[in-house]
Amino acid sequence: QVQLQESGPGLVKPSETPSLICTVSGGSISSDDWSWIRQPPGKGLEWIGYIYYSGRTNYNPSLKGRVSISLDTSKNQISLKLNSVTAADTAVYYCARGGGSLALWGRGTLVTVSS
Amino acid sequence: EIALTQSPGTLSLSPGERATLSCRASQSVDNYLAWYQQKPGQAPRLLIYGASSRATGIPDRFSGSGSGTDFTLTISRLEPEDFAVYYCQQYGSSRTFGQGTKVEIK
Numbered sequence: 001q002v003q004l005q006e007s008g009p010g011l012v013k014p015s016e017t018p019s020l021i022c023t024v025s026g027g028s029i030s031s032d033d034w035s036w037i038r039q040p041p042g043k044g045l046e047w048i049g050y051i052y053y054s055g056r057t058n059y060n061p062s063l064k065g066r067v068s069i070s071l072d073t074s075k076n077q078i079s080l081k082l083n084s085v086t087a088a089d090t091a092v093y094y095c096a097r098g099g100g101s102l103a104l105w106g107r108g109t110l111v112t113v114s115s
Numbered sequence: 116e117i118a119l120t121q122s123p124g125t126l127s128l129s130p131g132e133r134a135t136l137s138c139r140a141s142q143s144v145d146n147y148l149a150w151y152q153q154k155p156g157q158a159p160r161l162l163i164y165g166a167s168s169r170a171t172g173i174p175d176r177f178s179g180s181g182s183g184t185d186f187t188l189t190i191s192r193l194e195p196e197d198f199a200v201y202y203c204q205q206y207g208s209s210r211t212f213g214q215g216t217k218v219e220i221k
Contacts (some may be wrong), residue, residue, distance in 0.1 A: 022199075045159065045212040058209065061116060082144075084194055094158055100206035101149035101164035105170070108158055 002027040004095050004106035011112050013107075015084055022078040022095030029071055033099030034078045036069060038091040039108075051078065052098040058099070072091070079101060085113045117141050117202055119213035129219040135191040136216045138202055143183045144207030150179055150188045151202045153215075159202060163188065192216070 008020040022034070028031040044076035051061035051069045059067050066083040078095055090113045118141040128134055143162065146166040150157035162168040163179035166186055176191040190197055198220050203213040 029187040037212075044215045045153075045204075047204070050210070061209070089171070097183060100147065100210075101161060101170075101204075102151075102159075103161045105158035105160075 001052045002097065004097065004104060006093060006095050006106045006109040008093060008111050010110070012085060013115055014086055014113055015016065016113075017081060017083045018085060018111060019034060020080040020082075020093050020095075020111070022080075023074050024078070024097075028073075029076050029078060030073055030098050033069075035093060035096045035099060035102055036078075036080045037094045037096060037102070038089075039094070040088075044066065048093075052099060055097040084107075085111075087113050089113050117144060117205055117208050117211055119205055119211055120203075121203055121216045122185070124214075125217045127219050128193055128221045130193050130195055131204035132193050134188075134193055134218055135168060136188040136190075136214050136218075138181075138186040138188070138203035139206075140184045140205055142185075142203040142208075145208035146182045148179075148181070148186050148206055149206065150177075152197075152199045152202065153202065154199045162201075180219060190218075202221045 003025045005023045009018045012018045035047040051057045068081045092108040094108045095106045097104040118181040120139045123139045148166045153159040169177045199219045201217045
């Protein structure tokens with residue numbers, strides 16, 4: 001069955017631009033849309049954005065200009081870049097299959113922003 | 116941006132009782148609404164999509180209703196594994212999540 005696995009840098013410094021990767025196994029990323037969601041420690045879920053299988057993207061307006069989602073079909077991966085991070089970007093970052101309702105999620109990766 | 120307001124913030128109930136969770140949208144999302152369950156340390160799990168359709172493998176004690184701006188998730192009889200945080204999410208215009216309702220053991 002399809003499985004998702006997020007990976008990321010763990011600890012980053014303020015103003016850096018970390019890249020997170022979602023590796024998909026058991027299926028092709030070319031046949032679905034994909035989303036990124038984050039959750040600050042002890043808080044609720046925040047939608048970051050999604051990418052259609054065609055490559056078209058849609059981002060949370062509150063993050064627009066700082067976020068970029070792309071597909072690497074050769075590696076079957078979805079990537080997320082977040083520019084100029086601050087402590088407010090500290091969160092567990094999840095990838096999920098779908099652009100609307102999200103039926104399949106990865107386990108998430110914690111990104112901590114601290115100097 | 117469409118805002119989702121969930122109520123109550125916390126619901127204290129006993130196993131076997133009925134749980135009724137509310138999600139209100141700041142403008143109509145038609146039936147483009149989903150519900151998720153999240154347990155500590157785990158990713159969210161999709162329960163309901165399209166306001167009332169159960170996701171694969173979800174027990175029939177979970178049901179969703181509503182359209183437009185007012186939605187309800189009902190758990191007919193709470194099982195011990197149902198105590199968790201529940202989020203609604205709209206995908207009618209961009210995407211947003213509600214702030215969550217915690218269902219705790221009374």
